[in-house]
Amino acid sequence: MTMIEAEELGAIRAGFARLLSEKCSEAEVRRVMATESGHDPSLWKAIAEMGITALLVPEEHGGIGAGPVEMESVMEEAGAALLAGPLISSAVLATGLLSASSDADVKERILPAIASGETIASVALTGDEGLWTPEGVEVTAARQGNGWSLNGIASFVLSANVADLLLVVARTSEGVGCFEVAPGVKGVQLQPLETWDRTLRFSRIAFNGAEGRAIGGIDEQVVEHALDLARVALAGEQAGASRRIFDITIDYLKTRVQFGRPIGGFQALKHMAADLLIEVESATSAARAAAQALASNAPDKDVLINLAAFACADAFGQVAATAIQMHGGIAFTWEHPAHLYLRRARADAQLFGQSDMYRERYVAAMEKAA
Amino acid sequence: MTDSVDEIRKEVRDWLAEHWDAETGKGRSAGSVRDWLDHVIAAGWAAPSWPAAYWGRGLGKEETSAVINEFRKVGAPGAGQDRGNIPANSIMQFGSEALKRRMIPEFLRGAQVCLLYSEPGAGSDLAAVQTRADRKGDVYVVTGQKVWTSGAHKADYGLLLARTDWDAPKHDGLSFFIIPIRQAGIEIRPINQITGDSHFNEVFLDNAEVAADNRVGEEGQGWKVMQTALAVERLIMGEGAGERRQGSMKDNVVSLIDIARETRKIGDPVLRQEIAQAMAYRQLNALNIIRSKQEMAQGSSSPIMSLGKLAMSRILHGDAAVMTKLLGAASMLDADANPRAADVNYRTANAFMTSIGGGTDQIQRNIISERVLGLPRETEADRTIPFRESRAVKG
Ligand SMILES: Cc1cc2nc3c(=O)[nH]c(=O)nc-3n(C[C@H](O)[C@H](O)[C@H](O)COP(=O)(O)OP(=O)(O)OC[C@H]3O[C@@H](n4cnc5c(N)ncnc54)[C@H](O)[C@@H]3O)c2cc1C
Numbered sequence: 231m232t233m234i235e236a237e238e239l240g241a242i243r244a245g246f247a248r249l250l251s252e253k254c255s256e257a258e259v260r261r262v263m264a265t266e267s268g269h270d271p272s273l274w275k276a277i278a279e280m281g282i283t284a285l286l287v288p289e290e291h292g293g294i295g296a297g298p299v300e301m302e303s304v305m306e307e308a309g310a311a312l313l314a315g316p317l318i319s320s321a322v323l324a325t326g327l328l329s330a331s332s333d334a335d336v337k338e339r340i341l342p343a344i345a346s347g348e349t350i351a352s353v354a355l356t357g358d359e360g361l362w363t364p365e366g367v368e369v370t371a372a373r374q375g376n377g378w379s380l381n382g383i384a385s386f387v388l389s390a391n392v393a394d395l396l397l398v399v400a401r402t403s404e405g406v407g408c409f410e411v412a413p414g415v416k417g418v419q420l421q422p423l424e425t426w427d428r429t430l431r432f433s434r435i436a437f438n439g440a441e442g443r444a445i446g447g448i449d450e451q452v453v454e455h456a457l458d459l460a461r462v463a464l465a466g467e468q469a470g471a472s473r474r475i476f477d478i479t480i481d482y483l484k485t486r487v488q489f490g491r492p493i494g495g496f497q498a499l500k501h502m503a504a505d506l507l508i509e510v511e512s513a514t515s516a517a518r519a520a521a522q523a524l525a526s527n528a529p530d531k532d533v534l535i536n537l538a539a540f541a542c543a544d545a546f547g548q549v550a551a552t553a554i555q556m557h558g559g560i561a562f563t564w565e566h567p568a569h570l571y572l573r574r575a576r577a578d579a580q581l582f583g584q585s586d587m588y589r590e591r592y593v594a595a596m597e598k599a600a
Numbered sequence: 601m602t603d604s605v606d607e608i609r610k611e612v613r614d615w616l617a618e619h620w621d622a623e624t625g626k627g628r629s630a631g632s633v634r635d636w637l638d639h640v641i642a643a644g645w646a647a648p649s650w651p652a653a654y655w656g657r658g659l660g661k662e663e664t665s666a667v668i669n670e671f672r673k674v675g676a677p678g679a680g681q682d683r684g685n686i687p688a689n690s691i692m693q694f695g696s697e698a699l700k701r702r703m704i705p706e707f708l709r710g711a712q713v714c715l716l717y718s719e720p721g722a723g724s725d726l727a728a729v730q731t732r733a734d735r736k737g738d739v740y741v742v743t744g745q746k747v748w749t750s751g752a753h754k755a756d757y758g759l760l761l762a763r764t765d766w767d768a769p770k771h772d773g774l775s776f777f778i779i780p781i782r783q784a785g786i787e788i789r790p791i792n793q794i795t796g797d798s799h800f801n802e803v804f805l806d807n808a809e810v811a812a813d814n815r816v817g818e819e820g821q822g823w824k825v826m827q828t829a830l831a832v833e834r835l836i837m838g839e840g841a842g843e844r845r846q847g848s849m850k851d852n853v854v855s856l857i858d859i860a861r862e863t864r865k866i867g868d869p870v871l872r873q874e875i876a877q878a879m880a881y882r883q884l885n886a887l888n889i890i891r892s893k894q895e896m897a898q899g900s901s902s903p904i905m906s907l908g909k910l911a912m913s914r915i916l917h918g919d920a921a922v923m924t925k926l927l928g929a930a931s932m933l934d935a936d937a938n939p940r941a942a943d944v945n946y947r948t949a950n951a952f953m954t955s956i957g958g959g960t961d962q963i964q965r966n967i968i969s970e971r972v973l974g975l976p977r978e979t980e981a982d983r984t985i986p987f988r989e990s991r992a993v994k995g
Pocket of ligand 1: 715716717718722723724747748749750751800953956957959960978
C-alpha cells in the first residue's frame, strides 16, 4: 500500500467533488432514488474513470494501491453528496476482502475489473439478525465434488441488486470462509428489500445448494479487517454528510427571517449550532484518525476505529435530526433535502454494526491498553 | 519542512540531555527554578516562535510544537510560553518596545499574575467594568472592585481591565494595564469556593497606582488587548488545565477504567457504555486539538481551537458524573479518609470552573456561533451609547 502525497490526494478529492457537484446534485440523487435499481450506471462510469473504484486495488492488479486515508477522504465527499450506488460495497468491502485473500487466481481475474468499474461486487455477510459479526453469519458451505455448495440466508446485502458478483461469507466445518458466487446461478434467490433510505439498497438472498468457488485465505480475521476498512469509509461518509447538512442549516439560519430578524440571531438556535459544530468537527477528526491508524496498523487501531464508528454515527444522527428542527416546517416537506440526510444517518448507524456495540468494543480496547 | 522539524527536535533533545536531569527533575547546574528558566530563555526555547531579537528563534508552528513536546517528555518547565503565557503574549502583541524589554523577561522567568477583569457588575458582560483609571502625570490612579480574582494573594502583578473614558461607548473606553499587586492601595480578601479551596478573591483598589508606561496598547484599546488575553486563557482551559484536587490522586487525568476496576463495576454493561462515551468525548477533543494544530501549521486558520473550552466543560462534568455512579454510595463520603470520594467530589464541584470561568458555556456558544459560524450578534442595549448613560452606571 502506498500513501499518496497530500497534494495528489487533494487533487483527487477536489476532482471527485467537482464530478459529484455536476452529476450527483440533489436533483440527480432524487432521480436515482426513484429508479428501480437505485444505481446510475453513467455516474458509476465517470467515478470509475476518475480512479475512485481503483483506489484500494493494489497496483499489480490494475489499481492505484492507495489505502484507508485516501478512501476516507473521498468518502467525505461521497457522503456530502449522498451518493447512491455500490461504492462502499464494491470498491471498499469487496476490494478489501479480495486484496487480503491469498488467492492469486481470483485476484488476477476479479480485481482489475473491480478497479475499472466493469465488475460490481457485493459482499454477503450477515443473516436476518443483521449483526455483522461471525455469529451473525447464517450461510453454510459444504464441499461438493470439486466445488462447494451453499445453503442459508444472507440479508442486508448492500447493492447486491446491481452486483455482477457475490462474495458470500459462510460457515464451513473449518471455520468461516468466503465464496465467489455468480448471482444468476441455480439455487440463488435474490429479493430486493424495501428501504427507508432509497439511496441505499439491500437484498435478502436465499442460497439453496448454490454452487460457489472457495476464495483462498479468507478467515474471520480477514473479514474483520475488510469490515474495518468499510467502517472507516463509512465514518468518512458520515463526517462528510454531517458537515454538508450542517452547512445547509447554517445558511438557512442567516436568511430565514422571523420576528423581524434572521432566525440565526435567536440564541436557542445559535447554541444548538455551536454544539453541533463540536459534533461535526469531532466526527471529521475521528474518521481521519481512524483511517491513519488503520493505514499504519497502529497499536491503537482498534481504539480509534471503534471510536470513529460510534462517534461519526451518533454525530450524523444528531446533526441530521437537529437540522430538521432548526429549519422548521420547510424541512418536514419531501422537497427539502434535510430528510434525505436523516434517512442516510439512520441507515448508516445500523450498517456494519451499531453504536452500542462499538462503544463496548472501544472500552474493551481501552481496557487492554490500560 | 519535516527536515527542519527533525533537526530542531534533535537539537532540543541534545540540549535537554546536556542540561536537564530527568531523575531529580532539576537543571544539571543545580540552582533555582529561576536559574533554569534563565537558561531556557537564553537558549531561545522559552518562546521559540518569536524572533531572535525577542527571546525566540523565529521557528514555525511545527518546530515550536516539537520543542514543547521534547520539554514535556522529560518534564522540564519553561518552554513554549509563546503559546501559554498570558501576560507575555499580551505585551508581545500590543505593548510598547520599552514595556516588552522591561517586562517580558520577568514573565518568562515566572513572575505570577492574576486577572483583574471581573467585577460584581461585569461578568459575562466584561466590557461593562466600572473600575476607573485616571491619568495623573506619569501614573494612573485606580479605584474600584474586582471579584473572582484567582491567585491574587500569590500574584506579583495584576492584568487590569479598567475604564479610562466614560463618555465613549462601553468597549471603546477601556484600557489594559499591568499593575503591581503588592501596594498600599490594593486589598485582597479571599473567597471560599464550592470546592473548599479559596483560590479566588475579592480585590479592592483604592487609589492604587500604576505607571503609565505599564499600559498595554493605547488608551481606549483595552478591549482589543483583552481579546488576546482571553483567547490564550481559553486555549489553556480547552486542553484541560487544573482538573484535580491539589495534592490528591497521582494523575490529573484519572482513568475511568481504573475506578471501575477498583469499584468492581468494570463488568456492568450499562456503566461500560457510559464510560465509553465519557472517554470518547475526551479523546475526540484531543483529536480535534491535534488536527487543528496540523491545520494551523499548514497555514490555514482552524475554527476548532475555539471549541476546546466548551468541549472540555462537557468532558469534565461528564467524567465527574460517571465517576460518581461508579463510586455509588461512597460518593457521599469525603476527606482524607476517603481519598477516591474526595477526589471525585472535588472534580464534581471544580468542573464548574471550566463551564463558568473564562467565559461561561453560554458565552462560548455565543462566540462560536457569531465568530466561527457568522450568525448575527446578540443584541446589546448599551453597545453604542456613552457608557456613563448606560444602565450599568445609571441602574
Ligand atoms: C473558578 C473561577 C475562577 C475565576 N477566575 C477569575 C479570574 O481570575 N479573574 C477574573 O476576572 N474572573 C474570574 N472568574 C470570573 C468569571 O470569568 C465569571 O464568573 C464569568 O465570566 C461569568 O460572569 P458572572 O459570574 O458575573 O455571571 P453572569 O455574567 O452574571 O452570568 C449569569 C448567567 O447568565 C448567563 N448569561 C450571561 N450573559 C449571557 C448572554 N449574553 N447569553 C446567554 N447567557 C448569558 C451566564 O451563562 C450564566 O449562566 C472566575 C470564575 C470562576 C468560576
